[in-house]
Amino acid sequence: MLRLSDLHASYGSAPVVQGVSLTVEKGETVALLGPNGAGKSTLLAAITGTIAERRGEIFFENENLVKEKSHAIVARGVALVPEGRLVFVPFSVEDNLRLGAVRLRGGREAMRERFAYVYGLFPRLNERRSQRAGTLSGGEQQMLAIGRALMSHPRLLLLDEPFLGLAPLVVLEIRNALEKLRKSGLTLLIVEQKLDIALAFAQRAYVLIKGRVALEETTARLAQRAELADLYFSLATSSAASARPSL
Amino acid sequence: MRDFLELAVSAAASGCVYGLVALAYLLIMRPTGIVNFAVGEWAMLGAFGAYVASSVVQLPYAAGVAAVLLAMVAAGWLTERIAVRPLVERGAPVLAPILALLGMLVVFRESISLMFSPDPYPVPYAFGFGRLELGPLAGSYQSFFIIAVSLVVFAATWLFFERTLAGKCFEAVALNRRAAALMGINLARVTTLSFAAGAAVAGLAGVVAGANISAHYLMGVPLAIQGFTALVVGGVGRVEGALLGGLLLAFAEQLTIRYAPIPAGYAQGVPFLLLMLFLLLRPTGLLSARERSG
Numbered sequence: 001m002l003r004l005s006d007l008h009a010s011y012g013s014a015p016v017v018q019g020v021s022l023t024v025e026k027g028e029t030v031a032l033l034g035p036n037g038a039g040k041s042t043l044l045a046a047i048t049g050t051i052a053e054r055r056g057e058i059f060f061e062n063e064n065l066v067k068e069k070s071h072a073i074v075a076r077g078v079a080l081v082p083e084g085r086l087v088f089v090p091f092s093v094e095d096n097l098r099l100g101a102v103r104l105r106g107g108r109e110a111m112r113e114r115f116a117y118v119y120g121l122f123p124r125l126n127e128r129r130s131q132r133a134g135t136l137s138g139g140e141q142q143m144l145a146i147g148r149a150l151m152s153h154p155r156l157l158l159l160d161e162p163f164l165g166l167a168p169l170v171v172l173e174i175r176n177a178l179e180k181l182r183k184s185g186l187t188l189l190i191v192e193q194k195l196d197i198a199l200a201f202a203q204r205a206y207v208l209i210k211g212r213v214a215l216e217e218t219t220a221r222l223a224q225r226a227e228l229a230d231l232y233f234s235l236a237t238s239s240a241a242s243a244r245p246s247l
Numbered sequence: 248m249r250d251f252l253e254l255a256v257s258a259a260a261s262g263c264v265y266g267l268v269a270l271a272y273l274l275i276m277r278p279t280g281i282v283n284f285a286v287g288e289w290a291m292l293g294a295f296g297a298y299v300a301s302s303v304v305q306l307p308y309a310a311g312v313a314a315v316l317l318a319m320v321a322a323g324w325l326t327e328r329i330a331v332r333p334l335v336e337r338g339a340p341v342l343a344p345i346l347a348l349l350g351m352l353v354v355f356r357e358s359i360s361l362m363f364s365p366d367p368y369p370v371p372y373a374f375g376f377g378r379l380e381l382g383p384l385a386g387s388y389q390s391f392f393i394i395a396v397s398l399v400v401f402a403a404t405w406l407f408f409e410r411t412l413a414g415k416c417f418e419a420v421a422l423n424r425r426a427a428a429l430m431g432i433n434l435a436r437v438t439t440l441s442f443a444a445g446a447a448v449a450g451l452a453g454v455v456a457g458a459n460i461s462a463h464y465l466m467g468v469p470l471a472i473q474g475f476t477a478l479v480v481g482g483v484g485r486v487e488g489a490l491l492g493g494l495l496l497a498f499a500e501q502l503t504i505r506y507a508p509i510p511a512g513y514a515q516g517v518p519f520l521l522l523m524l525f526l527l528l529r530p531t532g533l534l535s536a537r538e539r540s541g
């Protein structure tokens with residue numbers, strides 16, 4: 001469904017993503033792991049077209065998105081739940097959700113169906129539909145961010161650290177919702193720093209170190225690795241050694 | 248009292264013109280962050296357009312205004328394509344299009360000065376020259392017309408932003424461009440439409456104000472300064488703030504001219520004085536903008 005090939009992305013002259021290739025199959029849940037500054041969020045920005053400097057190939061359902069603008073990418077069925085949520089705080093929950101449906105096709109009937117779907121997934125949003133997003137708790141704002149992304153009826157949902165800074169009970173609630181999405185057949189690509197959450201949730205994982213894929217593994221095999229606790233450190237060390245020119 | 252009420256009608260009309268210019272600034276500034284000082288020149292183009300439509304082409308007033316507004320939409324669209332989009336697409340800092348638009352200001356003014364002599368050109372009144380009394384309020388037909396038209400424009404703009412999904416899209420871009428892009432909002436289209444709408448509103452200000460002050464190639468800069476002052480006084484970010492700022496500025500000007508024991512020429516300093524006072528004491532203006540995304 002999604003195939004990245006030799007993808008590069010940069011902020012000005014600073015390269016962040018450096019030749020990443022990966023695939024995500026339809027209905028699969030894939031985790032993108034890595035330490036801070038590895039380029040995980042930049043990779044998602046490159047897929048969604050919110051970073052200008054990118055080259056390589058981003059094939060989504062056999063269409064190359066690398067030259068597409070972000071609005072066209074959303075229309076093709078890719079949605080991102082960004083890190084930090086970025087909800088529109090002065091707007092009501094309902095208006096935030098409505099904005100998520102800007103690219104939804106099918107008129108009012110489709111809009112009604114999406115509202116019902118999102119409110120079914122997060123009943124708390126339904127209870128707070130008229131409330132300003134800025135007055136919601138952090139967990140509710142994360143639910144809103146996920147619900148808003150779902151309003152466009154995406155076929156691929158990208159999530160950037162969806163559990164960051166949330167209380168354990170809220171993490172559980174959001175995990176349950178994501179589990180429902182996964183079971184419904186939605187393809188998910190999740191950026192996560194915490195290995196335990198990612199391993200429990202995804203089927204495969206890519207580990208990014210300094211903008212490059214350092215490891216691709218099924219999560220079942222990844223969980224069995226002896227150096228799991230120091231995975232990022234050992235991968236960073238080995239990638240630095242391989243990058244060092246030989247004498 | 249009668250004198251004051253007559254003055255109030257005239258001040259309200261001037262305030263509405265300043266408010267329209269402030270609204271033109273706002274329509275562009277909110278979603279793009281770009282301060283377009285060429286709005287005054289757009290008002291000048293609108294006034295000259297009204298002169299051409301009435302005196303050269305001899306269109307009826309309503310048709311002439313409609314033609315001018317359409318031409319202004321095209322001017323705004325063209326300005327964005329020439330001076331803004333190429334820079335934004337290359338990731339230039341926001342100062343770059345602001346400077347490019349200052350260049351456009353010169354282009355507009357000098358183009359008009361080449362096409363027309365430096366004499367004032369008559370712009371038609373909507374209902375001719377006459378005096379209307381509404382209870383204790385009295386003023387020229389044109390003053391009441393300006394007030395009515397401005398209120399309709401402000402009400403329509405407010406309703407657009409508050410009650411329609413398209414308006415929310417504009418607001419979303421103003422609140423957080425990245426989040427808006429992730430919703431599937433076409434940022435380039437919002438920028439183009441904001442320039443087209445800003446040009447139309449500024450052009451309308453020129454059309455209605457031109458009847459009182461005539462079209463002249465140097466009329467743009469004073470209007471740009473008064474509109475900018477109204478924007479700062481009212482609060483950068485709210486539609487109703489632009490009108491409030493315009494009214495406050497016009498009343499301060501006219502009350503100073505009428506009642507302050509100073510030479511009339513000094514009253515021209517009122518916008519600058521208000522601008523400095525607000526920048527020093529309340530830089531957010533009377534009405535604060537909405538907070539950004541969280």
